Every structure is written in structure tokens, then in C-alpha cells.
Amino acid sequence: MAAKLYLGTARYSSWSMRGWLMVHLAGLVAEEVFVPLAGGNSPAVKAVSPSGTVPYLEHEGARVWESLAIAEYCAEINPALWPEDRIARAHARAIASEMHAGFRNLRIAMPMNLGRDYAGLGQTPESLADVARIEAIWTETRESFGASGPYLFGATFNAADAMFAPIVARFITFAPPLGETTKAYCAAVRAHPLVAKWYDLAAKEPVSWQLEKYETLA
Numbered sequence: 001m002a003a004k005l006y007l008g009t010a011r012y013s014s015w016s017m018r019g020w021l022m023v024h025l026a027g028l029v030a031e032e033v034f035v036p037l038a039g040g041n042s043p044a045v046k047a048v049s050p051s052g053t054v055p056y057l058e059h060e061g062a063r064v065w066e067s068l069a070i071a072e073y074c075a076e077i078n079p080a081l082w083p084e085d086r087i088a089r090a091h092a093r094a095i096a097s098e099m100h101a102g103f104r105n106l107r108i109a110m111p112m113n114l115g116r117d118y119a120g121l122g123q124t125p126e127s128l129a130d131v132a133r134i135e136a137i138w139t140e141t142r143e144s145f146g147a148s149g150p151y152l153f154g155a156t157f158n159a160a161d162a163m164f165a166p167i168v169a170r171f172i173t174f175a176p177p178l179g180e181t182t183k184a185y186c187a188a189v190r191a192h193p194l195v196a197k198w199y200d201l202a203a204k205e206p207v208s209w210q211l212e213k214y215e216t217l218a
């Protein structure tokens with residue numbers, strides 16, 4: 001079976017961004033199939049993915065859906081996706097899992113859109129509580145494990161950074177009030193070559209893939 005990575009619209013699909021980053025961090029070679037999203041329950045996504053969601057990876061007989069499972073699969077191929085130290089690795093898995101399971105209010109109030117400036121929008125008490133928790137996670141992680149570089153665990157952009165990269169994208173688009181540590185981390189993530197490449201992919205997508213409900217928040 002030829003390796004394939006099914007993805008949604010890069011401009012909107014935060015989970016696809018995570019899966020794509022994991023696959024690239026692992027150096028996996030897979031044909032990338034972008035399926036334009038219809039804004040939920042897309043028939044085209046249902047037709048290709050067992051769960052009806054993207055990202056979905058087929059690789060050497062493995063069929064992997066759920067971005068966190070893709071992260072673990074990729075980490076088996078390139079263990080540097082998680083920190084080498086056991087305690088740091090436990091922390092990385094905990095925050096990646098918290099990201100995977102949570103921050104629903106932020107995700108609803110500030111949907112990912114890589115092509116718009118929605119500065120000031122989406123600030124509800126609930127979304128701002130999520131922002132505060134994310135800032136606390138990033139600050140604690142950087143203070144405990146990040147001394148060697150600009151990412152959560154220092155010099156290496158790893159699976160935990162990949163899980164939070166779409167949050168960085170939301171912070172850039174919606175510009176909620178953020179502390180200096182958060183702003184510096186966001187700048188480092190946005191400048192990472194793989195994150196920059198994903199933004200480029202999004203910028204090159206057909207305008208016809210854009211959905212009014214995500215383009216008219218202002």
C-alpha cells in the first residue's frame with residue numbers, strides 16, 4: 001500500500017496541521033491528499049477516512065487516524081518527537097494529551113483561519129480561560145525544560161510543539177492579550193520552517209475551498 005496522508009483544507013484544519021507536522025518531523029514519505037472541508041461531516045472526508053476525520057495516515061500497512069495516534073506512530077520512527085528524558089517525556093505527553101482532549105471553548109470561539117486578521121474577536125470568558133491555561137502550560141514547560149532553545153522543550157521542535165502549533169496560529173489571527181513569554185514562543189513556532197511551509201500551502205489553496213462561515217467572523 002502506497003503511503004498516503006489525508007488532510008483537510010490547510011487554511012482551517014488545525015488537526016491536519018498537527019498530523020502533517022508529525023509526519024514531516026518523522027521524515028515519513030507519503031503522498032499528501034488534501035480534501036477540501038465542507039465545514040463538518042464532509043462527505044469527501046468520510047469517503048477516505050475510517051473515522052470520517054482528517055488527518056488520516058496510511059503507511060506500510062499501518063492505518064492511523066487521530067492526531068495523537070499519528071504522533072505516537074511517528075515517534076516510533078523518529079523518537080526525537082518526544083524528549084529523551086523520561087520526566088520531560090511524561091510532561092510532553094501530558095500536555096499533548098491535554099491539548100488533544102481540551103480547549104474546546106477556545107477552538108469554538110477562535111476557529112483556525114491562516115488567512116485572516118481577526119484581532120480582538122473571539123474573546124469570551126471561557127475562551128480567555130483556555131488562553132490562560134495554555135499560557136500557564138507553555139510558561140511552566142519552558143521554565144522547566146526549555147532552557148536550550150525557543151521551543152517547549154528547548155532546541156528541538158517536537159510533537160508537543162506540533163500539537164500546540166495551531167493554537168499559535170489562532171493567537172496570531174485573533175490576537176488575544178498575551179504575555180511576553182507566550183509572544184516569544186509564538187514567534188519561534190511561526191518561524192519554524194515546517195510551520196512556514198504549512199502557511200504557504202494554505203496560501204496557495206484555491207479560493208473556492210474557502211467557506212463563508214469561517215471568512216465572515218468580523
Ligand SMILES: N[C@@H](CCC(=O)N[C@@H](CS)C(=O)NCC(=O)O)C(=O)O
Nearest residue numbers: 013014015040041042053054066067
Ligand atoms: N480527534 C481528531 C479530530 C480530527 C478532526 O476533527 N478533524 C476535522 C478537521 S480539522 C475533520 O476531519 N472534520 C470532519 C469534517 O470537517 O468533515 C484528531 O485528533 O485527529
